[in-house]
Amino acid sequence: MSFLLECPRCGSRPVDEFAYFGEVTRRPKGSASLRELTEYVYFRDNVAGVQREWWQHRTGCGEWFLAERDTRTNEVLAIHLPQPERAQAGGAE
Amino acid sequence: MRLPPQPRERIDRSQRILFTFDGKVVGGYAGDTIGSALFAHGQRIFSRSFKYHRPRGLLCCSGHCPNCLMTVDGVPNVRVCVEPIRDGAVVEPQNVWGSLERDVLSITDKIGGPFTPVGFYYRTMIRPRRLWPVYEKVLRNLAGLGRLRKDGAGHTRYDVEHRRARVLVVGGGEAGRAAALAAAALGPDVVLVDETADLVGHELEGVEVLAPARALGIWEGGLVPVVAGSVLHRFRAERIVVAAGALDQPLVFPGNDLVGVMLPGGVRRLVRDFAIAPGSRAVVIAAGEEDLEIAGELREVGVAVPEVVDLTSTPARRIEAHGRKGRVAAVSVDGRKVDCDLVVASAGRQPAYSLLAQAGARVEYDESRGIFVPTNLPAGVEAVGSVTGEDCVTVDPVRTTKGAGGDKCFVCVCEDVTTKDIARAIDEGFDSIELAKRYTTVTMGPCQGKLCQLASIRLYAQATGVGEAAVGTTTARPPWAPVELGVLAGRHFEPARRTSVHFRHEEAGARMMWAGPWKRPYAYGERPEDEVRAVHDSLGVIDVSTLGKILVEGPEAADLLERLYPNRFGDLRPGRIRYGVLTSDAGRIMDDGTVARLADDLYYVTTTSTGADSVTAWFEWWNAVWGYDAEIVNVTGALAALNLAGPRAREALGRLVDDPDVVSAESFRYLDAKALVVAGVPCLALRIGFVGELGYELHFPSPAGEHVWDRLVAEGARPFGLEPQRVLRLEKGHIIVGQDTDSESNLLSAGMQWLPKMDKDDFVGKLALEHFAERPERERLVGFRMEEDVLPVEGAQIVVEGRPAGRVTSARRSEAVGGVIGLAWLPPDRAEEGTRFEVRVDRRLVGARVAHGPFYDPAGERMRA
Numbered sequence: 032m033s034f035l036l037e038c039p040r041c042g043s044r045p046v047d048e049f050a051y052f053g054e055v056t057r058r059p060k061g062s063a064s065l066r067e068l069t070e071y072v073y074f075r076d077n078v079a080g081v082q083r084e085w086w087q088h089r090t091g092c093g094e095w096f097l098a099e100r101d102t103r104t105n106e107v108l109a110i111h112l113p114q115p116e117r118a119q120a121g122g123a124e
Numbered sequence: 125m126r127l128p129p130q131p132r133e134r135i136d137r138s139q140r141i142l143f144t145f146d147g148k149v150v151g152g153y154a155g156d157t158i159g160s161a162l163f164a165h166g167q168r169i170f171s172r173s174f175k176y177h178r179p180r181g182l183l184c185c186s187g188h189c190p191n192c193l194m195t196v197d198g199v200p201n202v203r204v205c206v207e208p209i210r211d212g213a214v215v216e217p218q219n220v221w222g223s224l225e226r227d228v229l230s231i232t233d234k235i236g237g238p239f240t241p242v243g244f245y246y247r248t249m250i251r252p253r254r255l256w257p258v259y260e261k262v263l264r265n266l267a268g269l270g271r272l273r274k275d276g277a278g279h280t281r282y283d284v285e286h287r288r289a290r291v292l293v294v295g296g297g298e299a300g301r302a303a304a305l306a307a308a309a310l311g312p313d314v315v316l317v318d319e320t321a322d323l324v325g326h327e328l329e330g331v332e333v334l335a336p337a338r339a340l341g342i343w344e345g346g347l348v349p350v351v352a353g354s355v356l357h358r359f360r361a362e363r364i365v366v367a368a369g370a371l372d373q374p375l376v377f378p379g380n381d382l383v384g385v386m387l388p389g390g391v392r393r394l395v396r397d398f399a400i401a402p403g404s405r406a407v408v409i410a411a412g413e414e415d416l417e418i419a420g421e422l423r424e425v426g427v428a429v430p431e432v433v434d435l436t437s438t439p440a441r442r443i444e445a446h447g448r449k450g451r452v453a454a455v456s457v458d459g460r461k462v463d464c465d466l467v468v469a470s471a472g473r474q475p476a477y478s479l480l481a482q483a484g485a486r487v488e489y490d491e492s493r494g495i496f497v498p499t500n501l502p503a504g505v506e507a508v509g510s511v512t513g514e515d516c517v518t519v520d521p522v523r524t525t526k527g528a529g530g531d532k533c534f535v536c537v538c539e540d541v542t543t544k545d546i547a548r549a550i551d552e553g554f555d556s557i558e559l560a561k562r563y564t565t566v567t568m569g570p571c572q573g574k575l576c577q578l579a580s581i582r583l584y585a586q587a588t589g590v591g592e593a594a595v596g597t598t599t600a601r602p603p604w605a606p607v608e609l610g611v612l613a614g615r616h617f618e619p620a621r622r623t624s625v626h627f628r629h630e631e632a633g634a635r636m637m638w639a640g641p642w643k644r645p646y647a648y649g650e651r652p653e654d655e656v657r658a659v660h661d662s663l664g665v666i667d668v669s670t671l672g673k674i675l676v677e678g679p680e681a682a683d684l685l686e687r688l689y690p691n692r693f694g695d696l697r698p699g700r701i702r703y704g705v706l707t708s709d710a711g712r713i714m715d716d717g718t719v720a721r722l723a724d725d726l727y728y729v730t731t732t733s734t735g736a737d738s739v740t741a742w743f744e745w746w747n748a749v750w751g752y753d754a755e756i757v758n759v760t761g762a763l764a765a766l767n768l769a770g771p772r773a774r775e776a777l778g779r780l781v782d783d784p785d786v787v788s789a790e791s792f793r794y795l796d797a798k799a800l801v802v803a804g805v806p807c808l809a810l811r812i813g814f815v816g817e818l819g820y821e822l823h824f825p826s827p828a829g830e831h832v833w834d835r836l837v838a839e840g841a842r843p844f845g846l847e848p849q850r851v852l853r854l855e856k857g858h859i860i861v862g863q864d865t866d867s868e869s870n871l872l873s874a875g876m877q878w879l880p881k882m883d884k885d886d887f888v889g890k891l892a893l894e895h896f897a898e899r900p901e902r903e904r905l906v907g908f909r910m911e912e913d914v915l916p917v918e919g920a921q922i923v924v925e926g927r928p929a930g931r932v933t934s935a936r937r938s939e940a941v942g943g944v945i946g947l948a949w950l951p952p953d954r955a956e957e958g959t960r961f962e963v964r965v966d967r968r969l970v971g972a973r974v975a976h977g978p979f980y981d982p983a984g985e986r987m988r989a
Contacts (some may be wrong), residue, residue: 034345035360045286045345045360052745058709063891072710072892087741095748105344115751 034105038088039096039112052085054078055097079103086110126164127399127425134321134397135160143213146223152209159185159192159205160398162215168383168451169224170194170204171217174269174569175540176233176532179224179450181383182402183537183575184372185390187319190538190570193269194218199280200270201570201606205390206336208321218270233532269570280354282610289315292348292361293331294339294479296323299509300367304331307365315359317350319605341602342366342483346504356611363504366480370473370510374537375409376579377469377523378530379445381537384452385467388415395425403466407431407455409443411472411519418468431455431462435471435519443469443523444530472518474578475511481600489593494518496578496597521579522586535583536576538569543583550587557584561598570606573598623669624764624829632843640734642670645845653939655844656851659817660940663770665841666849667833668814671717672736673763673823674729674743678754681725684747689719690871690880690887696721701795701810704729705861705879706739711870711892715739716861720797720810728797728808728823732861736760746888764829768836769819771989776839777802777809777820787820794988803835813987815852816980851936854945855980857907863918864905864933864947872896874905903930904955907979910944910963911971913937921964922948929954932963941979950974 035043054075059067076082082102087095099109129137139154145162152161159170159182169179170192180191187206195216196202204215222228291307293300296318304316308330316328318335326333337352342364350357372387374380384403388410394400405428408419412434419432433440439458445467446454454463477498481487484502489495490513497513510516524533524543533543541564554560557580566580567573577597585592621642629636634645645667647655658664676685685693689704696702701720708714715735720728731739740758747754768777778784780803785791792798792811800809800822807824814821824832837843850860859865859874871880871893880893910916915937922930935946954961957976962969978984 033343033347045347050741059891062894065895068891068895085745087745089741093741093744095745113748115747116749117751 032105034107036086036098036107037110038091038094039110040092040094041088044088044091048088048090050087050089052087052095055083055085081108125166125401127395127401130396130399130425132396133399135399141209141211143209143211143215145215146217150215154209156209156398157205158194158196158207158209158213158215159203160394160400161209162204163394163402164398164400172220172224172227172230173381173540174219174538177219177221177227177229177231178233178381178532178540179227179230179383180381180537181451182386182390182394183374184387185393186372188371188571188574193570195270198273199608200272203606206320208336280608280610281616282354282356282608282614284356284358284614286358287315287360289313289359289361291315291363291365292346292359293317293365293367294348295367295369295509295511296320296333296335297367297369297509299369299514300365301328303365303367303506303508304328307331307363315361338605338607339479340607341604342479342505343602351605351607351611354608354611356614361504363506364483366483366505366507366511367509368476368479368511370516371476371574373411373471373474373518373521373578374575375443375469375471375523376521376533376535376543376583377443377445378533379447379452380469381532381534382445382447382452382467383450384465385445385469388418388468388470391418391466391468392421395421401425401427403427403464405430405464406466406468407433407457407462407464408468409433409435409440409455409457409470410468411435411470412517414473414515415468415470422468427466430464431457433457436517440523442525447531471521471579473510473516474518475513475516476574477511478572478600478604480505480507480511481597482602482604487597487600489591489596491593494520496581496592518578520582522583535579536564536566536569536571538571538576539565541566541576541580546580546583547587550584555588557581557595558598560584567598572604621670623667624826625667625669625766625833628830628833629667629843634843634845637846639670639846642733644670644733645843647845647847648843652845652847652851653937655842655848657939658842659770659815659844659848659852661771663768663772663776663839663841664815664844664848665833665836666767666769666815666844667764667829668733668767668821669764669826669829670733671760671765672729672731672733672739673759673765674731674736674740675757675759676727676729676743676754677725677757678752679725680752681727681754684743684750684752684754685719685727685729686884687750687752687887688743688746690889690893692881692884693719693721693727698723699797701797701812703879705871705876706742707871707889707893709888709892711889711896712867713861713865713869713871713874714742716859718810718812720808722797722808730765734862762826763823764826764832765821765823766829766832766836767814767819767821768841769815769817770841771818771986772840773818773820776836776841779839780835789989803832805832807832813856813984815849816856816978816984817852817986818989819987850934851938854934854936854947855938855941855978857947857978859905859947860934869905870896873901873903901952903949904952905933905947905949906955907975907977908932908946908948908961908972909941909975909979910935910946911973913944914965914970915944916946916963916965916970922950923962923964923969924951924954929961938979945975945979948972 036046100107135153135155142151150165168181171180183189183191185205187203192205193201194204195218217224220227290313293304293316308314315332317337319338321336323335340349346361348359372389391402394402410416419429444456445452455467480498483505485498486500487496495516549560549564554563581595584595629645634648636643637646682694698721704719705716706714717730743756777787796811798809800807805824805828807822810821916932916935920932930950932948959974
């Protein structure tokens with residue numbers, strides 16, 4: 032892995048400046064059956080193709096963001112800042 | 125002996141340079157390589173071969189083949205044909221038992237042939253199995269390359285540079301230089317890398333020339349590591365132009381490795397660059413125009429050339445070289461024998477496509493020219509010059525017939541693989557080139573296939589009858605050029621974090637130890653128990669600046685922490701402190717520490733010493749998901765922290781503040797957080813029971829670390845280290861996350877059922893905890909006391925009724941408790957107070973009993989005093 036990744040704040044940087052936090056998961060709301068919990072905690076789609084995943088510019092600005100990356104070629108098709116849950120729900124702010 | 129000055133010679137005859145070779149002094153000129161100076165000095169045998177210890181001399185003279193590997197100034201496997209000469213260098217032959225001229229081990233060449241076929245040691249030396257280490261040791265001494273100096277003496281300092289280039293050109297031949305100049309005309313940041321010293325001192329306008337330097341490979345993102353001396357330049361290039369040229373291919377015939385059989389490029393270099401006549405009587409076996417010109421060039425410098433064979437027009441099925449004492453004495457071409465001391469033998473030129481193949485290009489066989497050419501170049505990578513196949517052509521390199529007899533016929537000079545070995549491998553069923561490579565090790569030696577890839581493919585194609593295109597090439601892998609391990613390892617250093625009080629610890633004689641990225645005092649003397657006693661009886665101070673310290677601030681800071689932690693922080697009043705444990709959504713215990721509420725919208729969180737960065741990232745990630753209005757700032761490095769503990773802590777602190785009343789028992793209660801000015805330094809003081817005694821943890825700006833430390837020590841506080849801290853905390857039954865817990869541990873099994881507030885709407889780990897609560901418990905973390913005064917190791921096995929039933933995670937001898945205490949994981953039905961079990965200590969079983977609750981001051985009166 033030596034590809035370049037675009038940080039939303041710092042621009043194109045070597046991937047070793049970033050921390051990878053895995054594919055985007057769906058966290059069960061309220062309560063979850065054991066199966067739902069296990070799927071959320073342990074199961075991953077592990078696609079050979081475009082995957083939405085979390086990255087942090089760990090040794091740079093520290094920003095957390097989402098990337099759409101083709102896991103076969105490491106081509107990053109898009110990056111964006113996360114849309115927080117509370118903003119989506121029209122939350123308290 | 126040198127020729128008269130040559131028009132393009134690289135040597136400066138006015139500058140003599142002396143070095144030693146095998147103990148003798150050898151001279152050369154500035155501009156020489158060690159190899160050219162040795163050759164001019166009369167040295168012809170440069171090495172002994174890998175397996176048969178056959179004498180070998182200069183073959184390619186361009187740093188590709190293994191024939192001139194020597195140890196230079198203690199560094200093994202230096203290609204002396206391209207290693208610049210330097211004053212006082214100590215050059216020694218390697219892989220030799222005896223001398224280069226008389227190597228005792230060359231006996232393997234005479235008798236070993238039939239007994240040492242390819243892969244012989246896989247078959248013959250495996251039984252009896254227990255003797256393999258002996259066999260291995262013997263083989264290692266017989267075969268192999270140079271020796272590393274185990275003492276590491278004289279090691280070079282290696283370094284890494286991260287660089288960017290708009291255009292990076294690999295290869296400084298005609299095509300490479302033209303590409304670099306054209307790129308430079310269009311903009312800045314053009315770098316040209318060349319493996320030879322030819323371009324040293326050349327000016328190319330607008331181009332940075334890096335030479336001699338070797339590109340190791342092409343990785344994604346335009347990453348090209350380039351080695352120049354002891355520096356690894358990690359280039360990021362927008363465009364990469366490969367102009368790696370073509371490689372002279374050797375012919376395969378009996379005796380083709382004799383000293384004096386050379387490739388045309390090597391011969392040219394000796395004459396043109398170093399003004400050396402490579403022999404006195406030469407036979408030229410050429411594969412086209414370019415090779416044929418060699419004959420004229422040799423004659424021009426006085427070398428007799430009695431015979432010239434052009435393989436493109438003359439069939440010449442059989443070539444055989446005859447040697448005397450390992451050096452070529454004659455060569456026969458289809459039975460016609462000609463005396464000579466130099467054979468220039470060429471099968472033509474093959475594009476050096478490896479870098480391109482690594483980058484993702486395809487490699488296809490061009491039937492008409494007999495070469496493999498790169499196609500389908502990946503985006504951002506271009507090829508120019510001979511590497512594209514331009515002006516490249518090869519003839520069939522195999523100039524012998526099966527069972528023809530005569531001397532050995534080498535396909536691979538690196539690993540001493542002969543045509544017979546290849547034939548045998550095919551007979552044994554290794555019929556794919558990738559399998560044959562692994563079995564015979566052809567292309568796996570120091571040249572990495574530069575000289576043997578094509579010949580082995582052609583041999584395979586002929587033997588199996590499937591054609592070169594179907595045989596295909598083996599995968600091209602980096603590094604393309606040889607590289608010292610030191611270059612890859614980089615500079616030798618071991619970064620450590622040190623607190624602002626670090627040097628005070630060293631002055632006090634502390635034994636420092638690693639604690640995550642930090643260096644911390646283990647203890648200040650030989651007796652950590654004395655430091656424990658000081659804390660219990662009087663006063664101690666420990667540097668806890670390594671604790672992670674995070675500020676969480678904002679109108680919704682409380683909501684964020686409420687959701688991050690299993691327990692409650694929304695109802696924590698400003699000025700109060702609560703213990704917190706972080707869990708993951710899998711229910712795993714991740715970290716623990718204290719959380720102080722400093723104001724309605726401001727919390728001060730401490731983490732374990734190793735958790736500062738990961739907890740900060742964890743907080744920030746969850747808040748990226750949730751979006752609470754709160755800022756998270758890691759202030760670990762900015763603040764020092766000292767924990768003052770012991771019965772005398774209050775009176776000592778009282779003397780360092782303006783008004784002792786502010787630290788009185790009534791105004792500064794247990795679990796209060798307070799702003800104080802201590803010894804003139806504004807501090808955040810946390811009254812916590814860190815080590816089980818009355819204690820205050822002072823957090824303040826790092827620059828004042830030594831000042832506050834000195835004042836506390838002057839008040840009689842005895843410094844204590846990590847080891848006494850572990851004893852003190854174990855006496856209180858405190859767990860260490862990661863020591864007493866692992867990836868299976870959750871709050872319920874770790875004995876903290878009281879901590880999670882399951883009535884909260886949500887917190888990280890709640891879903892998992894709900895399920896843990898329903899499932900039968902598998903094991904539980906409990907305290908224990910040993911029945912005898914023996915100390916089990918951490919990880920010691922617990923035995924119940926003769927069966928393994930658990931493990932010890934912490935154990936220490938405690939004077940205050942009077943015995944050996946510890947923490948252990950036990951089956952739930954064995955976790956009742958007083959239950960007896962046995963621990964394996966030094967191969968015997970020692971009794972122990974479960975003991976719940978803190979071992980020392982169970983009611984916690986001392987820390988609340």
